[in-house]
Amino acid sequence: MSTNIVWHEQALTKQDQRTKNKHHSAVFWFTGLSGSGKSTVANAAAKRLHDLGVNTYVLDGDNIRHGLNKDLGFSDEARKENIRRIGEVAKLFVDSGQIVFTAFISPFQEDRETVRQLLEKDEFVEVFVSCPLEECESRDPKGLYQKARAGQIPEFTGISSPYEAPAAPELVLETNLYSVDECVDQLIDFMKRKQWI
Template sequence: MAASNIVWHDTSVTKEERRSKNNYQSYVLWFTGLSGSGKSTLANALARYLFEANVQTYVLDGDNIRHGLNRDLGFTDEDRKENIRRIGEVSKLFVDSGQIVLTAFISPFREDRQQVKDILSDNEFFEVYVKCSLDQCEVRDPKGLYKKARNNEIKHFTGIDSPYEEPENPAIVVDTETQSVEESVKQIVNFLQSKGLIDIEVS
């Protein structure tokens, strides 16, 4: 239940002023895909690329967030929804601060991803579908989670006994099964350039 007797306090520095000083827009690149598809790897590679071009970003990673902010949540459908709701609110704060935020979360449900988009303004949410087949993700299995899920050691695991709803109209589809990390980063950078969201020299 929402708290009562609270009033929104406007800040002395606006989002528009921060953007103007940074000389680039602030927004969310929401990386979604199966475990092992390469979301965190890609988000961090893009963050490094943009950092070297003097564009400030911050990566919100699913595992890292569950060490702190969301450590009280499990992996039931309800907890997954709350996980994404909180990240959406945190992402909105980053956008307001004038930064580009890269979120790497399985975020399996379309409704939850849409909820995040709905709390942001136009051109502040870009869904990046990190596409990789379940078979290939299981082959990679970087954390050994698929093996545990197949052995019934982990319950509610996305792709095994919990569904993943593919994005219907993502801003970008990055196929990490056929593309290298470098190729995928360039694809995203080219998209951002085409939308006027960054203005850097692509190397």
């Protein structure tokens, strides 16, 4: 890292942005197995909140790997870098006064905690999208489990690579028990209890 880089303060603060937007800003970090419903619930929540006038953005794991992180593979080291970059981008969204949903498997607790440390108190919400492996595998929306079982995808989370479930998430959404709309209700209820919206 260069030693001559100095942080440049912006004219508008995070609180200025929150005041203008009339809501809190935070990262809702959706983590769970492939096929658990992370992106589906995150996008449904973003749509519902948009209709309520809340500024949101969804950072989706697959989409990010088409651009910002297209140079990364799926080794443990590359996965850590993937999450580090997303954490930094998510922090920028929080600074701009928005609620950002990140939909990433993010299999390692240590990496999720590293992102938490980038943010201030009440700016990081770990959302465990809980769904049994068998259910995720039966959904298999992208055919990835089938390929992983056939040995075509090495280091696939839940099959040949570990997933560390959150130890103490702020919110658990059980997508095998509740509909997408019910999960969004639970998420919005959480925000209302915190008086963020």
